[in-house]
Amino acid sequence: MLSVPAFPFSELRLNLNLVSTCLFSYIWIDIRGGEIYIVSESRPLCGGPVVSNGTVGYADCAEALSLTANELQMRVGKMEEVTGRFLFVLHSHIPYVMNHGAWPHGEHWLFEAAAETYIPLLKMLRRFQGERRTPAISIGMTPVLVEQLKSEGFRERFGEFLDYKLKLATKDVDLLEESGDTRMAALAGRWRNFYLDTAQVFTDVCHGDIIDAFRQLQDEGLVEILTSAATHGYLPLLSRDACVRGQVKAGIDVYERAFGRKPKGIWMPECAYRPAGKWTNPVVPLETFVRKGVDEILVEEGLEYTVIDSPLLGNANLLGVYSDQELDFSKVKFSRTPYLPYRLSSGLQLFVRDHVTGYQVWSRHHGYPGDPYYLEFHKMKDTSGIKFWRITGTDVDLGGKKPYDPEIAESRIKENAEHFAHLANRLMAEFKAKNGGPGVLVAPFDAELFGHWWFEGPEWLYQVLRLLETTDGVVPVTCGEMARVSETAEVIDLPEGSWGENADHSVWLNGKTKWTFLELYPVERKFVLFVQEKQEKWQQDDELRSVLTEAAKSLLIAEASDWQFLIHKGSALDYVEKRFRQHVGEVARFLGMANVLAAGESLTADDRGFVNQCNRDNDCFQNLDLSWWCEDV
Structure with a gap:
């Protein structure tokens, strides 16, 4: 290892800026000595620092440049002092709709998600970048989504979509100002600015390629991108292992071409899993043969970690992620805690979804997205499709919805973010007090929830990450970072199941399907x-x-x-x-x-x-x- 003179932590940013990051791929960090050595040798890295024995590790230079000394110590060293770790995992997916219809079903699904979720998430990450901070967040992008966002057809027609929405918002502004309705005109003006800004980011920041913009942010250590099955195939229900492998290999190929590296983490579609063993055709039960477990194929293809739902740990019959009924979590019992990572005998690491925090976000009626001051998704102006109203109440029909108030909504975002951060810290503090060591709280969500379904979601996400980052206790980490400190996780067996209702396959295989x-x-x-x-x-x-x-x-x-x-x-x-x-x-x-x-x-x-x-x-x-x-x- 070639090293140059050590720099004290207080001079980290100054001295690293004096060293061209083009010359050195990684820095060597020794927390115990409080020293940082610049080294010229390279080691494989997937988004963030590597921890070894809790004190020493490698970090990407680009990431180190955006970390203060205190943040670097918290992210890389002194892991025994944290209350717990926090994994934010977003899953992005739209089925293949390009060239297959536009509105109401088809390409507009993709255009709306890009305008209301993917670009706002990109802006959130760039906001951290501008603050010289590195948010610890993992975002899964299905290969079919990547392929669509990189297509020429998307580049052309998404620009046309934004122009069309901008014209509608501008027309609303003019008509409302003429009618003297200044309050609604101001709301229309906000939408006009929203589409103007979105178009500017797409053109000037993304240069027409949203995926490449995310690639650059991953290269700079601001996000970890996970892969998935090629088209979000429901892997346990595919009838041949060859079909499972085809989905996985096609997905990896797209990832490597889009992001310039091999993926380490994968989002299993619907968090659905099937172990090795005899498989019987579920619709024509005359065919039975022995099959590999989904995890075996993932590991054989070089994938190392994934997310599962907590009911698969056993003795827990929770409602699935798509359900919206009120739950009493005090009555939920697990045979194993969801606050630790696990490993299958194949070597695949498992991060387990937490239902307590998840419920606060997933539930429109009982969680944050149902706040009466947030933007109503379903009511829109009939001539433009623009949304001017707030939820008002979950039992209020569309005719009774009141006008949206952005300032009140902003105050509610702050309160909801503080509540969530406090809840995460409390859960991890309780776990550490009971078990003698820090746990990990895993919060996976569909990315499209943030911005598209829940308009205020991206800002809420930003504020939660800032709160967790700047307060002692729970430390946000990426999936890759967590995997490096959990290599000795307990080896367990998993039953077949998913994160759907009843924790089984019944959402996807039933009388209707x-x-x-x-x-x-x-x-x-x-x-x-x-x-x-x-x-x-x-x-x-x-x-x-x-x-x-x-x-x-x-x-x-x-x-x-x-x-x-x-x-x-x-x-x-x-x-x-x-x-x-x-x-x-x-x-x-x-x-x-x-x-x-x-x-x-x-x-x-x-x-x-x-x-x-x-x-x-x-x-x-x-x-x-x-x-x-x-x-x-």
């Missing part, structure tokens, strides 16, 4: 068998390989858990059922073409046109490797 699996499973089986049995042929035949690659893309889209979830909820049924059947039908037609080519015959002009049209419509996962589906028999 059974038909989707009856249609999906046959094409999964036929695709996997064909790709495996005809491997030599498609490796040598470009057209056959191209057709099968299109089949793989359509299969990935058909496997998305969104179709079953929306059918279960009764949302956008016509659109969802049409989309699901369309993609299953595409796989079947492509397999028919593949049989023709494998027999040495030629495709018709109509077939070739269909291949080209699907390639344009399903403009994602252009780097698929069919061998990914050949590793599991």
Whole structure:
């Protein structure tokens, strides 16, 4: 290790700024001696410092530059002094909608999420960057979301969407000012400024590429990005291990190309898990065979940690994340605490969702998002779609909603953030007092909750992170940081389950959705068998390989858990059922073409046109490797 003279902590920022971070990849930190050595050797890193024996570790130079000496000591050393650790994990996902409809179902789902969630989260992280602080937060981004946000179609049509929303807001301002309604005109003006600012960030900061902007922030240590299954396929219910691996490998490939590194953490779609063992087809129980556990495939592909829901620890029958009933947590008992990390025999580390803090955020009726002074999601101006009203009360119908007051809402954000930070500190203090050591509180949420569904969510998130960062007690960490200090976690077994209602698969497999699996499973089986049995042929035949690659893309889209979830909820049924059947039908037609080519015959002009049209419509996962589906028999 090559070192230069040590610098005292008080001079950390000054001296590190004198050393070009282009010359040195990492700094060596020795908390015990209060010294920092600049070193030229590199070590693999995934977002943040590495802790060894609680005192010594590596940190990325870019991150160290944004940390004060006190923050660096708290993040890297003296871990025995903290009350507990806190994991904020956001999961970002929109199913593949590009080129498949616009409004009310289709691309506008993605445009709204980008404007109201992804760009506000990006702005929040840049706000920390401007303050020379490093928030400890992990954000999962599904590969299908990454592919859409990086597409040329998104770049063009999202800009058009923002222009359209800006025109509507401006028109509202003019009309309301003319009518003399200054209060509502001021609210319309805020929306006009919102879309102006969003467009400016998208153009001048993101340069049309939201994902690349997040990549830069991850490279600077401001966030850790997790991967997921390619299209958010519900992994325990896919009928072949080859399909599970295809989802995982395709997801990793997208991550590496988008973020320039290998992912270490993964968000299992719906936190759904299935252990190794005999598997019986759940819709046609005539087929039984031994399968790998989901975790085994994840570990084999280099993934190290994930998030699970606490009922999987046993003896806890909680309502799922999508439920909104009032709970009495004093009556909930676990056979194991959710406030420790665990490990499966495969080596996969597990971080367990906390229901107490989660309930404060997930519940619209009983949690923060239901505050009567927050923006009402469902009521909007009929001519512009802009929201001017506050929740007023969860039992107040749309006609009784009162005008939104931004100043009062801001005061409620502060109160709610303080309440949450206090709750997190209390839970960790109680755990440490009872168990003699610090625990970890894991708070995972759908990212789209923040901004899209709960307009004030991004500001609340910022204030919570600032409160936790600047007060003694609970220390925010990323999943990667937590994984490095929990390598000796207890090894446990997990049952099959998810974070849905009843902690099982019933949200996705039920009487309403059974038909989707009856249609999906046959094409999964036929695709996997064909790709495996005809491997030599498609490796040598470009057209056959191209057709099968299109089949793989359509299969990935058909496997998305969104179709079953929306059918279960009764949302956008016509659109969802049409989309699901369309993609299953595409796989079947492509397999028919593949049989023709494998027999040495030629495709018709109509077939070739269909291949080209699907390639344009399903403009994602252009780097698929069919061998990914050949590793599991």
